[in-house]
C-alpha cells in the first residue's frame with residue numbers, strides 16, 4: 001500500500017536550494033561533463049557528476065510527493081521487510097512534472113522513451129539493495145537504465161553477472177547521473193551495499209523504458 005506521509009530521514013542538503021522551474025535555464029541539465037566508462041566491449045556506463053544542480057530541493061520535493069511503499073520479500077518461509085522504501089510510477093502512469101523534467105533530456109539524448117520510474121529511499125546506512133540486474137532485461141535486449149542520485153553519497157558497485165570481484169566502484173549522490181547501457185543488465189550485476197558510515201539518506205530515481213529505441217540495433221540475448 002502506498003503511503004502519502006513524508007518519510008522522516010536525515011540529510012544535510014542545502015536548505016536554501018530551490019527547485020528550478022522546468023526550462024528556466026537551458027543548461028540546467030547539461031551533458032557537458034558526461035563521460036563514458038566501458039565495462040567491456042558490450043557494456044558501458046555514462047556518468048555525469050552533479051547533473052541535477054538543484055538536487056537538494058528535488059530530494060525534498062520527492063520526499064513529499066512520492067507514493068512511498070514498504071515492500072516485503074519472501075526469504076525462506078518468512079516475509080521480511082525490504083531494507084529501503086520505494087515509490088513506483090509504472091509504464092502508463094502519469095509521471096510527476098519533477099520526473100518528466102529529467103526524462104525529457106535523457107529520452108532525447110538516448111533515443112528511447114523513458115516511461116517508468118522507481119524511486120528508492122535508503123533512509124540510512126542499514127538500507128541497501130543486493131547484487132542484481134534489472135528485470136527490464138527480460139523484455140528488452142539492450143535496456144537503458146538511468147539513475148539520478150540525490151542526498152548522501154553511497155557506494156554503487158558492479159561485477160560480472162557470471163561472478164568475480166567488484167570491477168567498478170562509484171559513490172553517486174548530490175545530483176549525479178549514471179546511465180547503464182549496452183549489455184549491462186544481461187552481463188553485469190550492481191548493488192548498493194550496507195554502509196555503516198553513510199552520512200545520511202540517499203534517494204535514487206531510476207528511469208526505464210518499455211520499448212526499444214527506434215533504429216537501435218538489437219543484440220541477441222545471451223544464452
Ligand SMILES: O=C(O)CCC(=O)C(=O)O
Pocket residue numbers: 118120129134147156190192204206
Ligand atoms: O539505488 C540505486 O542506485 C540502484 C537501485 C537499483 O538497482 C534498483 O532499484 O534496481
